[in-house]
Each structure stands twice: as C-alpha cells, then as structure tokens.
Amino acid sequence: MEKRCLFPQAGGFLHGGDYNPDQWLDRPDILKEDIRLMKLAGVNCVTLGVFSWVMYEPVEGQFSFDWLEEIMDRLYAEGIYTILSTPSAAHPAWLDAAYPTVMMVKANGERNRHGGRGNSCWSSPKYREKIGIIDRKLASRFGSHPGLLLWHISNEVGGECFCPLCAERFREYLGRRFDQDIQKLNQAWWTPFWGHCYSDFAQIEPPYSNGETSIPGLLVEWKRFTTWNIVDFLKTEIRIFKELTPQIPVTLNFMSFSQKLDYREAAKELSLVSWDSYPAFHNDQETLYETMAKTAFHHVLIRSLKPEKPYLLMECTPSVVHGMPYNKQKRPGVHRLACLQAIACGSDSVLYFQWRKNRGGHEQHHGAVVDHLGTGDTRIFREVSEVGSMLRRISEAAGSMPGSGAALLVDWDNRWALNEGRLAGEQTKNYEKTCIALWKEFFRRGVEMNVVSTEADLSGCRVVVAPMMYMLRPGTAANLKRFVENGGLLLATYLTGYVDEHQLCYMGGFPGDGLSALFGVISEELDTLYPSDRNGIRFADGTHWEVYDYAEVLRVGSAEVLGVYAEDYYQDGAAVTCNTYGQGKAYYVAARVAPAQMWTLFERMLKEAGLPVKCLPEGVEYHQRRGEKDVYDFYLNWTTQARDVPVAEGEDLLTGHPVTENMLRLDPYGAAVIRRLAPEE
Amino acid sequence: MEKRCLFPQAGGFLHGGDYNPDQWLDRPDILKEDIRLMKLAGVNCVTLGVFSWVMYEPVEGQFSFDWLEEIMDRLYAEGIYTILSTPSAAHPAWLDAAYPTVMMVKANGERNRHGGRGNSCWSSPKYREKIGIIDRKLASRFGSHPGLLLWHISNEVGGECFCPLCAERFREYLGRRFDQDIQKLNQAWWTPFWGHCYSDFAQIEPPYSNGETSIPGLLVEWKRFTTWNIVDFLKTEIRIFKELTPQIPVTLNFMSFSQKLDYREAAKELSLVSWDSYPAFHNDQETLYETMAKTAFHHVLIRSLKPEKPYLLMECTPSVVHGMPYNKQKRPGVHRLACLQAIACGSDSVLYFQWRKNRGGHEQHHGAVVDHLGTGDTRIFREVSEVGSMLRRISEAAGSMPGSGAALLVDWDNRWALNEGRLAGEQTKNYEKTCIALWKEFFRRGVEMNVVSTEADLSGCRVVVAPMMYMLRPGTAANLKRFVENGGLLLATYLTGYVDEHQLCYMGGFPGDGLSALFGVISEELDTLYPSDRNGIRFADGTHWEVYDYAEVLRVGSAEVLGVYAEDYYQDGAAVTCNTYGQGKAYYVAARVAPAQMWTLFERMLKEAGLPVKCLPEGVEYHQRRGEKDVYDFYLNWTTQARDVPVAEGEDLLTGHPVTENMLRLDPYGAAVIRRLAPEE
C-alpha cells in the first residue's frame, strides 16, 4: 500500500498543538521559555491564530501581523512548524458593536449579544467581507512562509442561525430545491396535514421555537440548509487560500459525531480532515476501555470523511478537560495510550489544546502542556515529553494507512430524522449509541470497520451493517441492492426504510423503496416496549437473545427465518431473517438486542465473507496501519492488569526489541507497535 | 327509561372517524379504495374538514368546496354519514402571513409564529371574521345535505392568549365582574397585601410570566376569563349554525380532564358532547385495569357534562398513539374492549383519528385504521372490522342511558385554585389523582358514580363524595347543606372550604361559608407530611388506616368522632367524624389515606343509602345502560386471565347466547353485554 505522508518536511508525525502567544506578548521571558520547553517535549508543530482576529485587527481597518511573523520565524528557526488558523470563530468586540447583524440568532428569534465564540451568522455579508479581508492578508503574508504547513479554518464549526437573512436564504434554497414550485414542496412535506399548505415560498419560516415545528420535512430540510449554509460560508474562506496559496492544504477541526453539521458535506471542501477529541476519562459509568472504544469509533468516523489519506488529531488535552461534570485527572500512562490510539486509527498527529494554560478566561483550567506553575518538571509535562519520544520512535509509520473490509452505514440526515421523529420511544431511540455499540462488537475482535455513508461505494466491502436506517436517501436502496447482488453481506435492523428524504412514509410496506424485496420481509407493526418490558428471540440451535425497546412484527416473503419471537402476541413470528439476493445475503434483525448477543450472527457473516477475527483479551485494542512494504500492528492495553496478547512476529518499535514469540505481554496501560513485512496482497 | 337516540338515521352506534381525503385528492384510486375498505370495516360515519381551511380557501377570498361535496355525496351513496367540522383549529399560512394578530401570544408576552395548531387569539376580530365566512359557506352549502349528521366546532379547544387585545378584554371582563368598582376588586383580591392595590382597571395585566403572578385572585380569574373568552369565540361559530341549520346538532371534541378550559361552560353551548380518548395502554406504571379505570372516569366526566343524552367518543386510535414517551402497540383484543368500554359508559359512537395514516406531517406515525401498507389484511384492520360487527350486534342499546345514585364533586376553578395555591405540598396536592382514586373505589364495586359540579342539583343522589373542596363557589355550601338536610350522605376531606371564589380565606374557621356547622368540626391546623412521614387513624372496631401527605388537626363541635390519630402531637385527636344534619349525615375525613382503606367507610355510606354494591373479580369492569324496557349489563375483563363473574340472567348480545347461570366466564380480554328486562322502577 502506498504511503501518504501529509507533511514530509516535518519528518513523521506532528506533535504540538494550539499555541497562544498573543496572551503573552508582554512577557518575552515566557515566549522564550516556551520554545525551550517545546523542544524538551519533542514538539515540532504549533497551531497559531485560532482566536486572533482582535490581535490582527485591533481596530477596524488597522492590521497588525508583525508579532505573528516574529513568532513563526522564531519557531521555524527552532524546527517548529506552524498550522495557521483563520480567526473567524470569535469576533472582536468592535465588530459586534459596529455590526450587530454578524451575530447569530437563536431558535427563539432572539439575536445573541457579543460574547463567547461560535456566535456568527453564516449568511452575514459583513462577516464574510471582514473575515475575507483578514484571510487574504494572512494568505499573502504567510502563504510562502517555509514554516507554514496547513491552513486551519475557523474552529469547531457548527450552529444554526435563525436571523431574517438566514430565513430568506432558506427560502431561496427551498426554491432551488423544489424547482420554484410550491406545490412540489407541499407534496414533499405533506402540508395538507393540519391544513398547512403554503401558497408562496415567502410564507415559509425556519422552525423557530415559537413557530412551525410540526412539519417533519421542514425540520430535516432546515438541518440540511444549515449544513449547506455553513459550507457556503466555509467556501468563502477556503476559496481565498485555494486561489492565493494552492500549495498549502486546508483543514478544519471537527468535533466527534456532532449533530450540528453534516461533516461529509464540509469534508468535501477540505484537503484533509482533523478533529478535537475530549473523552470523559475514568468516568463512573463505564470502563476506560469502553470510553476509549467510543473514542476509537470517533477516530474512525472522522478518518472515513477522507479515507484516502491520514487525518490529524487537532486537539486533545494531556490532563483534565475543562467544563466536564467532573474534571478528573488522566492516570499516568493513559495519555500516552490515548495518543497512540489516535496514531493506530490513522492520525498522523498528536496536537493539544493547548501548549500553555491561560491565566484567565473561560478555559483557564483546561489541561495544557505547561501549567500555571510554569515549569517542565510536572507529571503532565513529563508524559507529554514521553509522547514526543514515542512519536519519534514510530515515525516511520507516518503516512501508512489502515485497511478494512467492513463498514457501518451512518448518515447525518437519517440521524436527524430519527431523533426528531415522533415515533418509537422518546428516550430509547439512541441512534448514536446503537451505532457505536454495534461497531464495538467488531472492534472487540480486532475487525477494522469503517463508518460510511449509505451512498458510499461499497465495492471494497464484504460485510456491511446498517443500523436503524429509518430515512433512505435517494440512491441508498439501489446502492445496497447492488452491494448484495455482487456478493456482499448486509445486515439491517428494525426501523429501516420508513421514510424518504422528505420524511414521507413509504407506502406498500416497510422497508420501502424496494428494500422489502432485498430483505424478503415486510414490517407490519413496530412495537415499542417500555423500559421494563422484555421479549426474546429463539434460534433453532437453542440460542436465545433478549429483546428490549423495539420489536417489529414481520411478514415474511422470500427470506429464510433464522430466529423467532419467544413471547407475546407475535410469539413464533419471524424476528431474524436472511434473504439470498444475487450473489449475497441480506440479514434483517427486527428487534433490539444487546449487540454482544448478536455476535453469533456477526461471526457467521464474517466467516462467510472470509474476514479474519482476532482473539483479543478483554480491554485490549487492536489496529493495523499498512505501509509500502511493512504493516504496523498496534496493541493497546486499556486495563490496569498485564495482558497476554497473541501477536505475529516482528519488531516492537516502542522498545526496539524483536518480537519472536506468538504471545506478547502488555503492561498495565501498556502498548506495542509491531512492524512486520506486509503479507502479499 | 326513555331512549335518546342521537342519530336514528345511522341505525344504532356510529363507527368510523376522522377522514382526510384532502391529502389524497390526486389519488382517486386511494379514495375509491377507502370506501371499499370502510364498508369492509363496518364504517357508517366519517368526520370531514377538521383542518381543511386551506383547502376551502387556498387563497384569501377564493373558496373551493366542490371536492368536499363530491366526497360527501360518494360516501352518502355508500351509506356513510358525515360529521362536518369547522376548520378553525389550524390557520392557513396565508392567514398568518397577512394578519399576524390572529396568532396566540404566550405567557411571556411573545407572539407565536405561524405553525402547529391551536394557535389562535380567541379575541382577534380578523380571526372571527374569517372563520365566520367559512362557517356560513359550510352551513349554506352542506346544511341540508342528507348525509350530514352533526357540526363539529374546531378541535380540542383550549389555551391562553396573552396578547394586548386579550389583555384589554380581560380588563373589560373584570370591570363587569366588579361593577366597574376598582375597590371591589382590591377587596376581593386582597391587594393591600404587598401594597398591590390598583387605582384603575387600566393597571391590571394578565399574569404574564414576567409580571404579576402573586395575586391568587387574579390567577384564578384569568383562568375563568380564558374560559369565558374561548366560549365567547365558540359562540361566534355556533351562532351561525344555530341560525342557518337549526336542525343539525353541534358539538366539539373535549380532551379528558383538561386544565385549559372549564368544559362545563363550553358544554352549555353545545347540542351534545364528545371527546378524544388516548390512554397510555400497557404502560409500566400501572395495570391495564388501572389505566382503563382512569379512562372510565374520563368517560363519566364527559358524560356528566350533558347527562340527559348519550355522548360521542370522537377520537381514539386502533393502535399506537403518536408522541407518547413509548408508543406501544395495543395487544390483540384490547381495542375491542376499549371501544366497548366507551359504549358501556354511555357513548353512542366509536370514532377514530384517523381512517388512513398520512404519509408525512406531524402525526404520520399515529395509529390509523389503514396503515401506510395500505391493505385490509393487517391485524389492526381486522380488529377494527370486528368492532364494526360488534357495534352492529349491540346496536339496539344505542340511545339507552346509564343511571346513578352517587356523585363525585369536581370543579374546574377549585382545581386551578388548589393546584396553584402555595400551601400544603408542592408535589403532593394531586387533586386529579385523588379524585380518580376515590372514584375508582366505587367503580371497583360496580357503583356507577357521576362526576358533577358543586352547584349541580343533587336531588337525584344518595351519596356524594367531595374531595379537597378547597375553594367554595358562592352556592356550594348552601347546596351541600340542602342535600344533607334532605337525607343525603356527604363525605368531604382535608383541604375543604379554605377560600371563597376570589381566593379569600374564610375567617372564623375552616371549612368556611357555614360548612363547619354542616360537618360539626373546625380544622385548626393543616399538617403537611414529607413523603416518608406516616401517621395513622384508629377506629373503635380496631380498623387502622395509614395517613400520608396531609393531616388536619380538628376541633370537634357537634360531630361524632369515628376515628382518631394514632401518633404525633395530635394523637387521639379526631381524624374521621360524622355529623347528623337534618335528615342526612356529613362525614369528614381530615387526613389523606389510601382510598382502598376508606372502603369500609364508603360501604357504610352506601348501605345507609341503600345503594347496591357488586362483587366483581379484580380487573373486571361493570356498567349498565337502561332502555325503555331492557337494561344492558356490560362486563369487561381487562386481565389476561379468564374471570368468573356473577351476573343476572338474560342474553349476551355479543354471542347471541342466552345467559342462564348466575356465573359467567369471561375470556382473557373478554366481555359480555347482557340484555335483560328492566326491573320495575
């Protein structure tokens, strides 16, 4: 497999993070000490300027970049590269005072006042004009700086604006979407219900909290519009860099599985993707392994946005996260392991927010590399330095790529539609949780599973799991049929194929759009169970699964029945089916069961697909990255006990020792990165 | 007893429900199929036009009724009658766009935007004008249609509007209420407290959430005003039909025990009453029997609004209810039983919302007779068809009437006053729950108990229970005294007679307005217990009741002490008393105890009153309807076990079999409707 090094000049992985010298310009001693400590910690990259608008333009129309150039020069002189951010995420006070319409309007129709961040109207021409001026100046002045690696657009973008201008743009968007034909929209949104037909696009408003929140088609389209509008805004920023500095890639930092924006649409505009990872380490609801399995899912989700190259971990904290319910310290060794997890999943960086804690301001207690104490002899600083050393030891793996033959189907608009839908259970739909829980069963056996769109090309996949695919996008049914026809193994669940992209229910039987033929079943009823209700599924071999939350009553067509309900009025009715379709098979699981119980079925599918399964001890995570000749096996032990792991022979890059036995002992919170020759493909 | 058939032309009970062909006008195949399926399901009546304003008047001033006439004609040709609704419950988008003041203003003073339903300012002249135009056209065009049974005004009416116009009308209303004398109002509302005296009616505002919420008299009067204003609006609609189509009755559909409107005031304007019933079937907090006992209470409450004739069940669902926390399927047979319960309680209809599920829109997943699947071979459709057959089998009972010698006193303004009062316990007042729990003890023994106003003529009653009658209306005390004087048996509880209609506390001892003479006690203290606190009541015969939530400390006058407190500083103080007054007796229960424990006292009262008690197995419900010569005994088994019930001999109309034994076995979810000769009265 070809290696795709993102930044060869940096010599492997990036290590560093957000650096805010703007706060310390009156303390040259601290700026100097920062560079000394960065080198001590193995930092080779910092992100500058994330919130520096007011530093670049302290007064409207008066610009100041000298301080930045001096910092970049000094860093570069010491071998430290720069990711340079546009400062669109936080407005200067003068901007909001002079142009109040640049601020976001909330769902109640009330305009925000100056404050916080992420407080912009995406449509505002003034905001776009003003940030465009800054961006052009940044591009012109720093685009050819040898230390510049990457443009970083805004920060953790997302959020809906309900201002009059956005409302007007929503109407224009709808006009285009429905060919300027209001009857098409009425039909698609089924507005005759409750007599809500529009006679003119001008009558349509966003779903204000005191307005129209009862049209499902409008609700989901508003989400899509917000994504469209944010991306439209991002493009005004990105366009400038593509024009003036085509040689410099562009990214923005995502936020795990955010509800606020369809990341797939944003990723299309980027050169590479990155994200900010803030798990709740050592919480009291789950084991650390479970926490980190969720984090691995998020890594894979982000990676899948741009699967052809590595991504970046743009932010994480070496110690406590600001603003959690409980700001607990990461235990010694856990930071190293979390950083290695990012690398194992395909990140080519470990970057922090932030280098040095701010003395005041909102996140003054968020864990940073350098604490208010200011010294390099803290536990946290030592652990960061160890990560620096570790990254250098495994630097040859930079640019190598993970591979996968399995995929989980996830769509943003399906999620929006399902979560807002007034059906099933108010508190029990749990779309994200269900996706992660299913994914985790594969993760536990070392099966690398991607997270992809229902419209993605599935030709590289053997096994596809599609949970709760309530809303089908226009091409989804055809895509899935093609996949199975060509030999793929597909598994879908209850709540599949109820509505089309406009939230219109399919007529003639769920799953709709032809999927009932693919699965060979029709779901006649959805039974929603109360939390204390239980049913079961019986299999011919005696296996029994416990059912909770949801159970569909099926009519079986061409499918083979694998499991039947154990109780209630649909006792003996089909609950798990398999339909042979073309070269492949389509499985349907009509009820919710604990994913761990479903493993028997997953295992059967993996076996049919010829995908290997690893036998990992509880709490051990596995990934593989593939280089041109070598593969790198990553083993991470998230437990406080030593773990014996079956491995292939090679060399452990972390220790430099050869691995000659088939069993390797991992220390508590220990890890191994074993390089070995790639098997012939 | 005389039979009062509502619609002789329909030949017995109505069966059918809301039908929205407006959504399918472009699908003549579906409209045709609808009629075929309706006949299959035994449907003889549909409700049209509930949300059809925008279909009647798609553009302001342009009207379109041909489609409706065509539908009504076609239905009538097939023997299906129409209930025709006015469409005032949901505004066309053009109306809100053109006349924003037709929309409701919430308690925070913010005007709603276009959206949802039930979003009208009751005072708006424009809204009244516009709906008046539609109503006149409907009356003129369809008033003499042979298929028309009934006018249906608006939908599930209720809700407060705080707009400037409503505020102004509130002030005018207060002027009339207090003889234009602001000092009368100040005295009634005790405004010198906190120095809140008004010097002019112009200073008074509705209880905005950011305004005056600290005057109890104002709070309750605002509720009364809202009822007055809604009824005033309803009268503008009803007046048109009374004028143009005096031969057609008028109803509107209530919503169980709504807080939003004093249904008694609205019922005065109607020809007959109806309601929409949506219990949470099979929930995890109570047995199905308990759920359905509550529903029976609601049936009886609605029936009591117009006790001289049968009422209608205007809406229910054959399967899941939209928008519940858990949208669980009704188990097979339960729908039939719930429909029979409505009939047993005195309804002359079983009507659904709705006939066919809408493809999109807010309630797209609400259970309907015809599912998105579109066929007549579903379980739900079959169960509806069985209801159709059942109604035909018992059709002779249509027009017969329930009878009762017991009553529970319930007032809307007492409830408002009590629930908003800052006394007793924030979470433990539970007025509705307490009413229902007391009522249920009679229900469990087959004692038909009406629910009536404290001002109602009680001359037909033998036993009256008056729970938590905190606020006394002007005539209440006299009414109760008259009832007892004439031989009635009355039971009242803690929290009786604290305030008058203006929320002024009675002076000289609770219960006020002379009731302390009726009961022969004065309540000196109200002790409010914490949830974990308990006390007890001891009786001479050794009976012990457990006390929770409330205990009043009594001074005993003329009353006989039946039970005394078991503990605490009021140990041995009177807790249950009986006062002989005229020909009757007035019981006072000064503390809250579980209603089931109170049965010993209720039984004593029923015995004294000569009212018979039935011995029903757990989970079996009983009602009786009386025709001219026959009575109909209804037995419903809400459990999943067979139940043996002692019955009188007759014929079971459901099976057509004679009942010759004194014991009848009811199947799980089974029922019997036994016709027998009425005993001589």
Add this chain to the structure above:
Amino acid sequence: MEKRCLFPQAGGFLHGGDYNPDQWLDRPDILKEDIRLMKLAGVNCVTLGVFSWVMYEPVEGQFSFDWLEEIMDRLYAEGIYTILSTPSAAHPAWLDAAYPTVMMVKANGERNRHGGRGNSCWSSPKYREKIGIIDRKLASRFGSHPGLLLWHISNEVGGECFCPLCAERFREYLGRRFDQDIQKLNQAWWTPFWGHCYSDFAQIEPPYSNGETSIPGLLVEWKRFTTWNIVDFLKTEIRIFKELTPQIPVTLNFMSFSQKLDYREAAKELSLVSWDSYPAFHNDQETLYETMAKTAFHHVLIRSLKPEKPYLLMECTPSVVHGMPYNKQKRPGVHRLACLQAIACGSDSVLYFQWRKNRGGHEQHHGAVVDHLGTGDTRIFREVSEVGSMLRRISEAAGSMPGSGAALLVDWDNRWALNEGRLAGEQTKNYEKTCIALWKEFFRRGVEMNVVSTEADLSGCRVVVAPMMYMLRPGTAANLKRFVENGGLLLATYLTGYVDEHQLCYMGGFPGDGLSALFGVISEELDTLYPSDRNGIRFADGTHWEVYDYAEVLRVGSAEVLGVYAEDYYQDGAAVTCNTYGQGKAYYVAARVAPAQMWTLFERMLKEAGLPVKCLPEGVEYHQRRGEKDVYDFYLNWTTQARDVPVAEGEDLLTGHPVTENMLRLDPYGAAVIRRLAPEE
C-alpha cells in the same frame, strides 16, 4: 464585658413582628382585637409599613399618613413600640404604569412587568426620587414619635438588574475600577483569550444570558457591581434618615447566606443588622438538630456582620413557612426552642412575619401568630405567648454578647468565583455546604466560632479555618501570614489560592500570592473524583480518613507531612501537612474528607490554642452570652429524648431554680439558660 442594649426603652428583648393593619382599616373590631391579643402574647414591638407605599401614596403625589399615626399612637399607648419600614420593596401599580423603567430587567434583557416585589431597577432615578419623597415624609412625621425604635429599609434586598441604565453604570464603575484604562481591564480579565479584547469601555455589556458569559473576571465583577449598586441605592434611602433622624438607628433585613448581595458591604451602612430565618423544620433529609445547626450558622454569619452589638431576628414564623415544597407544622415546643436559639446566638429579638394572616394575597397561608380562625386559643398562639413569657424571664440577658476565639473565613466573592468557575466538579463544589459542615464540628463541641471575612482583623482569634479559599482578595495572604506569624493556628484546604480578585490564576504554584510559603506546599494537580470514587489518607498513628470529591497532589516544601494518600497514583504523597511559620502553624488539608473525621485535627489545634471543648450529648446545642458580671449558658435539646448535660452551677432563668449539680436533665425539646458569675477575664 460591657452590655450593649439596643433598645433600653423596650425593657429587654423585642417580641412581636410585622403587622399589616393596612389590610384591615375597614375592620376596627379587628384592629382593636389585635392589640388585645398582642398584649396577651407579650408583644412589645411591631414592624409597620413594609409594603405600604400604595397606602402612603395611593395616587401619585397624594399622601396619606394619618392612618399610620393613629395605629402607632394606639400601639404606643399600649406599650408596643414600632419599627418603621420604608416601602421600597414593592411598587404601587400606578408607579409601574407611569414609569416602566423603575422595574427590573432580567438576565435575558427582558424588562419585568408590574408584579411581585423586589422588582426595582436599583439605578432608576425615578425610583430613587419617588422613594426619597416618601422617606423624607416618614422621617419628618414619625422621626420623633416616642414609639419609634428603628428604621427598616426596604425588605430582603437583592437581585440583579440588566437594564440599559444599569449597564451604563456598570461601564462607569469599570472605568473607575480600572483607572479609565481599557488595557488594564483587558489584562485583568485576560481578554486576549478567545480574542475578546475590548478597545473601549463602551463595548462592555453585563453578562446577559444571550451575551458574554465566558469571561470569569467580568462575571465576578458584575456581582461586585450589583452589590455596589444596591448599596448605592440603599445609601440614598439611609442618607435621609441619618440627616433627619440621626438619633434613630437604621437596619435592613438579610436572608441567611444569600448569593445575591455581599452583606458585608451593605452592613457598613447600617446601625445594626437583622435577618429573616425560615428553616425547613422536620424535613426528611436531616435531623432537626442538623437543620438547626445550619440555622445557628446563619445566626452567627449575620451576627458577624456587625459583631460589636446584638442583632435582631426580624422575621420568623411560629408555624408553617409559605411556599416550601412541604409546609409542615412545627411540633409543639420547637418554636420556643428556635426562638431561644436566636437569643443564644446573640439576637435581642424574636419577631414574626407576621402578626395576623392576610385573607388573600401571595402568602395567605404563611404561618402567623393569629390565624384566619382569629382567636387566641390556638396552639400556635399559645406557643407564641409562652415565648413572650420566656423572653420576659430572661430579659436581663438582653445586651449581653457572645464571645469567640475561633473563626471561619468566608467571602462572598470567593463563593461567586468558585461556584461559577468551570473547574473541579459541576455539582460537587458545595462551598456553602462545606463551610457549614466544617463549622458544625466546632458547634457540636460547644466551640463558638465566628464567620468572618478574609480581610478581617484576626488578632482576637486563636484558631482560623479557611475552607476552599479559591480566590484571594488583595490583602488576604498578608493577613493570614500576619495571623500565623503572631502565633495563630490556621487550617486551609484544597482549592486554596488559585486566582486573584480578577480571576487570574496565580503563576508559580498554588496556593498563590505567597501562601505556598505560609503552608510550605505547592499543589501541582487537582484531581476531581467521580461520586463513586474514593481514596484515603493515612496518618502515622493509624488514623484513616476517607477522601471523596477532591484530592490535590502536593509538592512538599518546608511543611511537615502529617498524612499521606492511601491509594492511586499519588499514593504516599502528602495529603495533610503542617508548616511552622513564625509563632504559629499553618495546616493544609489537600483533599475533601468528612468534617467529622477531621475532628482529630481540629482537636489538636484547639488544644494547641488553649480553647476549651465541651462534651455535649448528641443533639444538644450550647452558646454563651456575657454580661457585665454574669455569663448566661444556653443549652438547647433538639431531640425528642431527655438529655443529661454537664453544666456549671448557677440559676436556670427559665425555671427560676438554682442549678446545683454538675449535670442537668433537659426535657425533650427542653432548654436551660443558666446565669452564673462571669469568671475573671
């Protein structure tokens, strides 16, 4: 010790309370009966006029005081004195109608409407003008009335106003605070974080809920400004009385440990302090003793606002409190005990809200001396009368003073900063709870501990406990050093010395501002535990403390390590230390442990300090007041069992009996007030 009698003319303690004859002016019979009953109850003082603005000025500019004079005369003639209140706490309706800007604006920027009380804009010139007119008239007319004891300003003052005028005054205040230098403010608030630098004071807004809530320095300064502004308003009222009636003292009534106002700033303007005490008697979360220990803390907190003289209990209720979740009756005897607690803590009054229950209005069910029943033969009236007798029996103790050698340090702005800080745990900081819990350990052993500011003169103290002193005020560190240097014993905890007065973190190690030298430790990490997490602290003598919520990882400098952590990555690290500094010692407890476990350490400190400890049975409270020659020992038994208490010999003023044994038996809810000769000082 010198006695400081507040009102010698009243002859001992004040007994009485808020009296609202305004509500009964049309009932001369009731006004007459009131005086008869007052004398029966031993009332010698009432508070008049608290909400009488509309009675004084029923129409703008028309005044009416005759009614008040008549009442005061009549009371005085019967030996009942008057505390006269300014009526600023509740606006007449005409005022709000005529001048809407006198009403408060909430954090969302929305102006309140007329209603309730405490609804004033502190800045409003019109409000100040109008209340000033009333106040001048009151002072002129009643200032020399022989019955007048005291001016009572407004009522339970507090609350933030976000109106444009207050916003403008906030900016002016900031200008003064930061020398009109916006860069000083930027530096102090660390605004470069998130690029939030201001270029002009005009850009600064209050922390509107939809505005700038992310600058910690702004948040705490807004609180300080609100205090400043409220006090500025109070001064406009107080100034009038100081000018016109310099002989009459001035007070206002506080509300236990209110978050809304820094009471220390307000107290500076007052002649004496008072407060309103409304504990949740007999609740189900704690024993009565625990409830009353909290109340004792509040008594001591209020007392400490003006430690040189007695304070007043301005309001309490003899029975139920209005508006609690559960309005439970006080058990017989508990009212007497609660009144005696006030006296024991240093109050020279027992006053009620209110004398007679209002018939209507918001608090119509709040317990009063005379109930709606209207008679003097109720339990409540009897208990009040007994309090009247009791106060006469112990009247010689009026003016005597409590003494103390221990102090707990509490600051309002530390509390605001800590509670709003985004660090540690969202739900577990519990500053108030922790203060009270620590204080209670001393209280349980009869050690009288004051509650004082971190800037207070500590020279009279031997032992000082300083919990969670997160924010250090400018002089705090020096004050504490001075205290210890001079031989004081100081104990501080985790979360000490993190930020300065502007919320800037100290650099160079916590606790900052030089306190790390005082304690001889630096806190390197704060570990926040989840609720189910536990650690421990081991001491050399085998003692073990359980750790929850918080644990700091220490670097030990000059301090001696007393206890070390038992587990986790900081096992064996210092947890409890002691640093000898000058003549004294500074203890540091780095983790949260149950205060009861900390007693071993407190005992050691008290012993070192030579402060005596009493051995009190569980549930018994002790205080001492000192007169010129005598001391008064108060013993209160909060349990329902008799308790034997070790006492010194003297005379029990409650019984008049000599106490000659060293052990006294207290009845359930019993008490003793033992007068004995003061030991030589």
